[in-house]
Amino acid sequence: MSSPISRRHFLKTSFFAAGTAIAGTSTAKAASTFDADKEPLVTLIDISRCIGCEECVYACQDANAHKFADPKKPFPKMYPDRVPVEDWSDRRNVTDRLTPYNWLYIQYASATTKEGEKITLTIPRRCMHCQNPPCVKLCPWGAAKQEKNGLSRIDSQICLGGSKCKKACPWDIPQRQTGTGLYLDLLPAFAGNGVMYKCDRCYQKIEKGEQPACIEACPEDVQTIGKRSDIIKKAKDLAKEMDGYIYGLDENGGTNTIYVSPVPFDQLVYDTGEGKPHMHPVEDTMAAGSNLAIAMVIAPIAGAAAAVGKYYRQMKEEA
Numbered sequence: 001m002s003s004p005i006s007r008r009h010f011l012k013t014s015f016f017a018a019g020t021a022i023a024g025t026s027t028a029k030a031a032s033t034f035d036a037d038k039e040p041l042v043t044l045i046d047i048s049r050c051i052g053c054e055e056c057v058y059a060c061q062d063a064n065a066h067k068f069a070d071p072k073k074p075f076p077k078m079y080p081d082r083v084p085v086e087d088w089s090d091r092r093n094v095t096d097r098l099t100p101y102n103w104l105y106i107q108y109a110s111a112t113t114k115e116g117e118k119i120t121l122t123i124p125r126r127c128m129h130c131q132n133p134p135c136v137k138l139c140p141w142g143a144a145k146q147e148k149n150g151l152s153r154i155d156s157q158i159c160l161g162g163s164k165c166k167k168a169c170p171w172d173i174p175q176r177q178t179g180t181g182l183y184l185d186l187l188p189a190f191a192g193n194g195v196m197y198k199c200d201r202c203y204q205k206i207e208k209g210e211q212p213a214c215i216e217a218c219p220e221d222v223q224t225i226g227k228r229s230d231i232i233k234k235a236k237d238l239a240k241e242m243d244g245y246i247y248g249l250d251e252n253g254g255t256n257t258i259y260v261s262p263v264p265f266d267q268l269v270y271d272t273g274e275g276k277p278h279m280h281p282v283e284d285t286m287a288a289g290s291n292l293a294i295a296m297v298i299a300p301i302a303g304a305a306a307a308v309g310k311y312y313r314q315m316k317e318e319a
């Protein structure tokens, strides 16, 4: 466990310098360690270290509170009618699942070790930041996007809350809040979905060379972030060291979040359902011919729609 002093020192150390430690390279090479044009950033989550304290959960909420919705009520009629109202605005303190106001939660899993010991593992769960994210490729409005450094995020200013990203996501990660977003301006009398929210891997902090809030806050150094090749090596070394297992190398074609567990992922017993993602094996969603075809058709339309959305937002801000 990190002492308070070493942890404070760690937090004061720049993201780039931290990357140097991960990579084992010189300080002079640190800046290029996180050159997003060269390699994506990947997070390693060592499940065996997590104590379930939820410091990361509250840090995430604090760091991203300014991005959360402040919906207008009463909500306009939903379109189509079968679309349910999804309102978490009065339940912002829920932390036992993903919601539009809680982008990271701690999943409890019971398991039995090789030695026969019954244990409970606590697993930080949030967007996996897939390498080839179907939420991005299949968003018809260009609201979901992937940055060069591999993170994916949803632009709340453009999203219309149609939930395609959630349907496309193998883990059902994005969560909808009704009564907020662009749709209120476009078709208030006829349409009504909201905005989809999920972990954006603290992209603004990363742009400034800082670490994501959940990583900064963790007292057990459960998460490590760095360039893909370094993190994959670290994950494999760690799995070998603990005789453990890896999740994320191949799931959905590979994700920019890699979990290492002391017990096999298919032997973990945990609650799943709305806002509580599974840890099953996942085929590469975008390898399916139908999704590839849809993505090719959508790409130019989504690009144009995003441009219109951005233009509208600009006009609104200037008005």
Ligand code: SF4
Pocket: 127, 128, 129, 130, 133, 134, 135, 136, 152, 168, 169, 170, 171, 172, 173, 174, 198
């Ligand atoms: S886990 Fe889901 S929401 Fe996150 S990048 Fe992958 S498809 Fe998108």
Ligand code: SF4
Pocket: 059, 060, 061, 063, 064, 103, 104, 126, 198, 199, 200, 201, 202, 212, 213, 214, 215
């Ligand atoms: S990376 Fe940022 S947005 Fe994502 S779970 Fe961590 S604190 Fe939340």
Ligand code: SF4
Pocket: 049, 050, 051, 052, 053, 054, 055, 056, 057, 106, 122, 124, 217, 218, 219, 220, 221, 222, 223
């Ligand atoms: S802060 Fe660290 S130890 Fe605490 S729940 Fe989050 S990942 Fe686990």
